[in-house]
Amino acid sequence: MAAAGADVLVTKIKVYRFDPEVAKAAHYDEWDLDVKPGQTVLDLLHEVHYFHDPTLSFRRSCRSAICGSCAMNINGRTGLSCNTQAKPLLDRDGYLIVEPMKNMPVLKDLVADMGGFWKAVYDIDPYLRPGADPPKGPYVVPKHRMDLLKIAQDCIMCGSCLSECTSREANPEYLGPAALAKAYRFVADARDDASVERLKEYSQPNGIWDCDTCLYCNEVCPMGVKPMDAIMYMREKAIEATRSWRAGSSTRQRPRTSLSACLAWPPRPLSSPKFFSAGRRRTCGKSRSGGWRTSRSSQRSSRRSGRGRRSEVRLLPGLRRAG
Amino acid sequence: MKRHDVLILGGGLAGASAARVAHQAGADVAIVSKLSPLRSHTVAAAGGINAALAAGDTWEGHAFDTIKGSDFLADQDSVEILCREAPNLIVEMDHLGTPFSRDESGTLFNRPFGGMRQARAFFAGDRTGLALMQTAWEQLVKAGVTLYEEWAATSLIVENGRFSGLIAYRIADGTLEEFQGKAVVVCTGPGGQMYLKSTNAVTCTGDGTALAFRAGCALKDMEFVQFHPTSLHGPNILITEAARGEGGILKNAKGERFMEKYSPKMVDLAPRDIVSRSIQTEANEGRAFPGGYVHLDLTHLGAARIKERLPEVYQFSTEFAGVDPGKEPIPIEPAQHYIMGGIATNNAGATNVPGIFAAGECACVSLHGANRLGGNALLECIAFGKHAGAAAAAFAKKTAQIAGGEQILQQEDRRVDWLLKTEGGERVEALRLELKQVMWDNVGVFRNEQDMAAALAAVRALRKRYPSIRVGAPGKQFNYALIEAMELRNLLDLSEVIVMPNRDDPNWLKHTLAWWRGDRIELTYEPVRITQWQPQERTY
Numbered sequence: 001m002a003a004a005g006a007d008v009l010v011t012k013i014k015v016y017r018f019d020p021e022v023a024k025a026a027h028y029d030e031w032d033l034d035v036k037p038g039q040t041v042l043d044l045l046h047e048v049h050y051f052h053d054p055t056l057s058f059r060r061s062c063r064s065a066i067c068g069s070c071a072m073n074i075n076g077r078t079g080l081s082c083n084t085q086a087k088p089l090l091d092r093d094g095y096l097i098v099e100p101m102k103n104m105p106v107l108k109d110l111v112a113d114m115g116g117f118w119k120a121v122y123d124i125d126p127y128l129r130p131g132a133d134p135p136k137g138p139y140v141v142p143k144h145r146m147d148l149l150k151i152a153q154d155c156i157m158c159g160s161c162l163s164e165c166t167s168r169e170a171n172p173e174y175l176g177p178a179a180l181a182k183a184y185r186f187v188a189d190a191r192d193d194a195s196v197e198r199l200k201e202y203s204q205p206n207g208i209w210d211c212d213t214c215l216y217c218n219e220v221c222p223m224g225v226k227p228m229d230a231i232m233y234m235r236e237k238a239i240e241a242t243r244s245w246r247a248g249s250s251t252r253q254r255p256r257t258s259l260s261a262c263l264a265w266p267p268r269p270l271s272s273p274k275f276f277s278a279g280r281r282r283t284c285g286k287s288r289s290g291g292w293r294t295s296r297s298s299q300r301s302s303r304r305s306g307r308g309r310r311s312e313v314r315l316l317p318g319l320r321r322a323g
Numbered sequence: 324m325k326r327h328d329v330l331i332l333g334g335g336l337a338g339a340s341a342a343r344v345a346h347q348a349g350a351d352v353a354i355v356s357k358l359s360p361l362r363s364h365t366v367a368a369a370g371g372i373n374a375a376l377a378a379g380d381t382w383e384g385h386a387f388d389t390i391k392g393s394d395f396l397a398d399q400d401s402v403e404i405l406c407r408e409a410p411n412l413i414v415e416m417d418h419l420g421t422p423f424s425r426d427e428s429g430t431l432f433n434r435p436f437g438g439m440r441q442a443r444a445f446f447a448g449d450r451t452g453l454a455l456m457q458t459a460w461e462q463l464v465k466a467g468v469t470l471y472e473e474w475a476a477t478s479l480i481v482e483n484g485r486f487s488g489l490i491a492y493r494i495a496d497g498t499l500e501e502f503q504g505k506a507v508v509v510c511t512g513p514g515g516q517m518y519l520k521s522t523n524a525v526t527c528t529g530d531g532t533a534l535a536f537r538a539g540c541a542l543k544d545m546e547f548v549q550f551h552p553t554s555l556h557g558p559n560i561l562i563t564e565a566a567r568g569e570g571g572i573l574k575n576a577k578g579e580r581f582m583e584k585y586s587p588k589m590v591d592l593a594p595r596d597i598v599s600r601s602i603q604t605e606a607n608e609g610r611a612f613p614g615g616y617v618h619l620d621l622t623h624l625g626a627a628r629i630k631e632r633l634p635e636v637y638q639f640s641t642e643f644a645g646v647d648p649g650k651e652p653i654p655i656e657p658a659q660h661y662i663m664g665g666i667a668t669n670n671a672g673a674t675n676v677p678g679i680f681a682a683g684e685c686a687c688v689s690l691h692g693a694n695r696l697g698g699n700a701l702l703e704c705i706a707f708g709k710h711a712g713a714a715a716a717a718f719a720k721k722t723a724q725i726a727g728g729e730q731i732l733q734q735e736d737r738r739v740d741w742l743l744k745t746e747g748g749e750r751v752e753a754l755r756l757e758l759k760q761v762m763w764d765n766v767g768v769f770r771n772e773q774d775m776a777a778a779l780a781a782v783r784a785l786r787k788r789y790p791s792i793r794v795g796a797p798g799k800q801f802n803y804a805l806i807e808a809m810e811l812r813n814l815l816d817l818s819e820v821i822v823m824p825n826r827d828d829p830n831w832l833k834h835t836l837a838w839w840r841g842d843r844i845e846l847t848y849e850p851v852r853i854t855q856w857q858p859q860e861r862t863y
Contacts, residue, residue, distance in 0.1 A: 021798055038557060038645075050752035054795040054804035062524040064560040064639065066453060067362045083642045107495065108801040114359075127461035128420030138417040140429035149422050153457075154450055154634075157361050191420065224634075 011035050011090055013044050015056065016099040018106050026106070028097075029053070035086050041074055041098060042081040045110075058110035065222055068156035071163065072110050073099040078163040080222045101163035103172075116172070117159050120179035124202065128186060131193035141190045148188040151226040152181040161217035161227050173206045177217035177227030180208060184230030187237065199238040208234045324728075327353040327469065328719040330489060330504035331712075332476055332531050334360030336452070336704035337683025338510035339459035341672075341712030345508070346466045348716035353469040355476060355491050355502060357526065357806070360460050364512050364524045365704065368452025369635055370436065370565030371444030372705075373698035374409035377433055380441055382406040387856055389699060392438040392594045393663075393692025395832065395858035396544070396851055401670050401688045403854065405699070405706050412705050413445055421458040422447050434568045434632075436697045438594035438863070442568075444698040449563050449635040455701055471502075475806055476530065477735050479507065479538035479679065480728040486678025487725045489534075490735045494806060497799030499736050501728040505719035508711045509535050509666060509681040510704075515548075516755075517814045517821070518659035519763035522554050522561040526810075532685045533813035535666045536820070540674040541836040541847075543667035543687040545820040549695055550768045551660030552598035556616035558643050559658040564697040566621060566636050566653075567591045569628070573602070574618045574652065575610040581617075589863040596694040597863060599657040603768040606656075618652035625649060657768055661700065662821075663691040667836055672711025678718060682711035689834060692851075742808050747791030751808045754792065758785055758811075758818060766822050778822040786815045820844060832858065 013033055018026035031048050042060055049056045058081070060070040065083040072081050075093050078101055090096055104112040161177035162168055168176045175183075183202050186192045202208045208231050217227040329345045331338045334356035346352045354360065375385040386406040390397050413431070417423055423445055424432040436444040447454035463470070474491040477499070481487070488503040514529020515521040536542050552573075553562040567573075573591050575581045585601040586593035593601075606615040621629055621636070626649030629637050633648075640648045665687035672680040683704045690703055765778035789812060796804035816839075825835045825846050833848040 019798060019800070021800060038643075040643075049803070050750075054751075055798060055802075057801035057803055061358060061362050061526045062364065062367050063558070064367060065642065066366050066450070066635075067358075067364070067524065068366075069358070069362050085642075108798075111801050122464060127465040128418075128458075130418060130420075134418050136414075138414050138423065138431050141425060142429045143425050143427045146422060146425050153422050153447070153454065156366065156453065186420075189420065189422070191418075 011096065013048065014095070014097045015045070015048065015110070016106075017056075017109055019055070019108055035090060037087050039086050040082055041084045041086050041089075041096070042070055044086055044096075045081060045098065056110075057108045066156060068158035071101055071158035071160045071222075073101060073163065078102070078160040078220050080158060080160070083222060101159055103163050103165060103168050104159070112159070112163075114159055117157075117162050117176070117178065120175045121157065121182055123175060124179050124183040125198070126182050126186075128189065128192050129194035130191055139191045145190050149185055152185040152188070152230050154223040155181050155185075155225045156223055158222065160220045160222060161225075164216040164220050166214045166216060167210055167212045170212075171206065171210060174210045175202075175206055177211075177231070180211070180234070181225055181227040181230045183208075184234055187234055195237075196241050199234060199241050202234060203238050208238065324501045324503060325353070325471075326503040326724070327351045328505050329353075329712075329715045330355055330502055330507045331510060332356070332489065332507055332534075333363070333510035333512060333683070333685075334358070334470065334472075335363030335510060335512050335683060336365040336456055336459055336701060337512070337686075337708035337711075338363075338508065339456070339463055340705050340708030341508045341510060341680075341682055341715065342468050343459070343462050343466060344709045344712035345716040346468050348713060348720075350716040350719050352716075353471060353502070354463070355471045355474050355489070357473060357475040357494065357530070359472045360463065360470065361456060363456065364527055365456045365701070366450075366453040367522070367524065367561060368701050369449045369561060369563035370568065371434065371446035371451050371698045372413065372455065372701040373436065373439065373443050373696070374413045374445060374702065375406065375443055376410040376413055376431070376445065377441075377443060380443055382409065384441060385409065385439075385443060388439050389690070389696055390692070390856050391859075391861060392694055392696040393690075394694060394861055395856070396547075396689065396692030396834070398689050398852040399854040399856060400852050401690050404670055405690055405702060408706050409702055412702065416455060416458055416705065419458050419462055421454050423454075424448060434565060435592060436568050437564050437592045437598070438589070438696040439698070444565070444568065446565065449565050449633045452701060455705070475809065476534060477739075477809060478731055479534045480731045481538045481676055481679075482725050482727045484677065485725060486538075486676060488728045490728065490732055492739065492806075492809075494801060494803075497802065499732065499739060501732045503724055503726065503728065505722045505724055506678045506680060506715040508672065508708075508715045509679065509685055510683045510708065510711075512684045514662060514685070514814065514817055515659045516810070517758055517762045517818045518548075518767070519759040520554065520559045520656070520658035522551055522559055522658050522660045528810035528813050529662075529685070529817045530810065530813050531681070532665055533816045535674065535676075535679060535681060535685075536816065536837075536839050538679065539676050539839065540679055540681070541667040541838055542820055543664055543834050543836055544689055544692075545662070545664035545817070545837060546770070546823070546825055546835065547663035547691075547693045548659060548766070548821060549595055549661040549663060550599040550657040552595055552602055552657050553619055553655040554658035554660070555639060555644050556614065556654035556656045559656075560639050560643050561660070562619060562636055562639065562653060562655055563633070564595070566619060566633055569632050570621075570624055572620045572623075573598070574620055575605045576612045576617070577610055579610070581605055581610070586863045593863045594694055594696060595660070599768050602657050612654065616654045616656040619655045620652040621648045622650060622652065659763075659767075661695055663687065663689070663693065663695055667834075668707075668711070670710065671714040672707055673714055673718075678722070680711040680715045680718075682708045686711075689851075739805070742794050742805055743797050743802075745793060747793045749788050749792045751792050751794065751804065751811055754785060754788060755807075755811050755814070758782065758814060761785070762818060762822070772824065775822055775824050779819070779824070782815065782818045782822055786819065789815060
């Protein structure tokens with residue numbers, strides 16, 4: 001275990017262990033490993049599993065950040081072990097601790113029970129609901145319109161965002177960022193004909209109005225997906241749809257709002273002061289008494305607020321973070 | 324015991340397509356997969372899916388390119404089916420929700436791909452596989468198809484020459500259970516983990532191929548293994564061919580654009596086998612960088628265009644190689660990527676064993692002959708996944724379930740028990756690493772008689788050592804060491820077929836069929852089916 005040259009760093013890797021067949025309580029195991037530049041956390045876990053302790057369990061498959069199997073908590077932050085370089089982390093923190101994802105029960109070692117994650121995704125009707133008359137060829141959708149999906153379409157369902165979601169932590173019934181990003185992917189899709197119904201459904205309790213906008217999901221996503229942006233977009237569109245419903249509601253009949261009316265392009269950027277102005281927020285409050293029910297806004301404090309991880313996070317103008 | 328009409332083994336794009344169609348045909352369908360479907364290796368497919376959909380393109384053009392790319396060893400009637408159906412499949416996937424990239428007028432973008440004379444690869448950024456897989460999975464959720472996730476199949480049951488079910492091991496709790504079914508579609512995808520350098524996922528161990536082989540299905544053309552020219556030097560993560568489709572240039576250590584020498588017409592966009600051999604030749608003749616890699620230069624495209632069209636290339640280069648492709652060239656080397664061979668099927672996906680069907684990479688129709696062109700694999704998964712699903716549902720409809728897997732279940736139970744308790748001296752991973760080294764050194768980018776003979780002897784020796792392995796983990800829950808031991812057996816069995824000397828050049832234009840005979844492997848041959856394109860010299 002001697003260090004061979006300056007590029008090799010002998011270090012301890014500390015790993016969360018839990019085996020319900022052996023003991024009820026969890027513990028940590030440590031191994032001394034040579035960490036070479038370029039090695040990922042997954043490489044180190046493989047080394048432990050292959051050559052030190054075959055009983056160590058963790059999910060993995062593609063090792064190229066595309067299958068979503070290997071999300072875990074690495075030095076306090078959830079991410080994919082396969083694309084997390086070990087040495088920079090060691091240089092930064094001086095230690096390496098690997099734990100399973102949060103907000104999910106642990107099944108064994110680093111294997112988390114993703115049942116709740118998948119249930120939320122299933123709950124949002126995760127499939128296109130197209131109109132009755134599809135064109136003969138592909139749908140004609142201009143690039144800028146299709147590009148709306150970009151903030152969500154690369155989701156690999158790894159669960160990192162749910163693991164870090166403060167709203168989910170406070171409310172286990174909350175659908176969570178991945179499911180709502182998936183929901184957005186259909187709301188924003190010009191080919192989907194059920195956007196208004198979807199927005200109505202997602203506005204139920206535990207949906208888009210239950211996000212406490214902590215931004216962790218945007219921050220930790222290994223694929224650059226922006227679940228919180230997606231949620232904010234859906235909030236805006238839900239309000240617009242409610243308005244157009246009201247405007248034409250003399251007959252108490254909901255007009256079939258066309259997509260182009262409902263999802264006007266270009267949408268105002270999310271950071272637009274207009275949207276987040278006090279006036280808009282009041283509108284949002286009013287709507288509770290009327291058409292759609294929007295649930296309570298989250299007024300919770302974040303348990304992580306003191307950990308200095310927010311340095312990069314800029315609050316959107318006019319947005320007040322709870323707590 | 325569980326019972327369904329049609330069992331789908333593997334939940335990737337081929338499996339999901341087969342399940343969707345079989346479900347639509349009214350069959351009770353269940354997917355059994357050792358991964359969650361969205362974790363399947365389909366998601367790693369990056370660059371595109373081919374179809375003659377653009378104005379001025381013809382399916383015949385697509386078919387000819389595919390056949391020429393295959394070195395005329397693809398069955399031409401099968402290729403015709405693939406290429407005729409391709410445009411409709413793109414439209415179908417678009418209607419189901421795949422977010423194909425488009426231009427401002429709303430038409431689908433396409434781009435050039437290796438070995439294609441015309442730009443006909445449609446794409447969703449450079450995460451086309453992910454996008455198609457998501458769509459296929461969404462349709463499974465919509466249809467309510469039963470999913471058995473994280474169940475690793477250990478055996479296919481064949482009673483009186485007919486399929487009757489399979490045995491699968493539940494990774495979560497160590498349960499071994501019999502799944503009865505009238506038909507199975509094997510869609511377990513790749514098995515490239517017997518190579519040291521491979522773009523395949525760690526879980527790509529050819530399980531379904533090996534299971535079908537041992538159950539009596541013939542394997543066709545297993546010697547044809549594709550080496551992708553551009554995998555990231557070191558971790559061998561795939562840098563999509565689309566990088567060259569968008570204008571990427573290969574350069575050796577002297578800064579020469581060496582592909583001009585090997586492929587004057589298509590240069591960097593020659594088919595993969597040719598580019599890989601060219602890179603290997605450069606390395607063998609001392610014109611590569613130390614460590615045997617060359618450069619893929621994208622800097623002239625500019626960071627903005629790379630991020631727009633090739634976001635994954637950008638991500639991989641920065642995360643895994645610490646290289647910004649907008650500023651520096653990417654270090655790349657060839658790595659095993661695809662196995663053209665597989666379970667021999669007809670155009671409906673049926674194998675020689677009634678009730679066993681196969682589709683996707685684990686199958687061999689044959690659509691790709693000796694070399695697959697980029698953008699045809701995703702297409703094959705959808706096209707022949709659907710054919711196999713339909714054929715399996717039709718077979719199940721006219722067939723009665725036969726019982727009788729009890730004995731096999733007990734046998735598999737004893738085997739798992741043995742694996743958990745055995746205390747041999749061979750570490751599974753050490754054996755696997757030896758195998759990977761042998762395969763890479765001897766039957767890599769180039770194959771010759773002497774090295775193949777050495778590989779065959781080495782693989783046979785490794786197979787003899789398998790019984791003295793040690794798993795080292797006794798647990799029932801998430802015992803991945805046990806799964807790896809089962810995977811190693813599959814890899815060893817397939818490796819022997821891959822290294823068997825089976826070329827017969829005087830009688831070329833033949834498919835090689837390998838048959839499992841318990842203690843030995845037997846080879847037979849059948850002719851390649853030719854419809855309208857006569858073999859010609861393959862220059863690019």
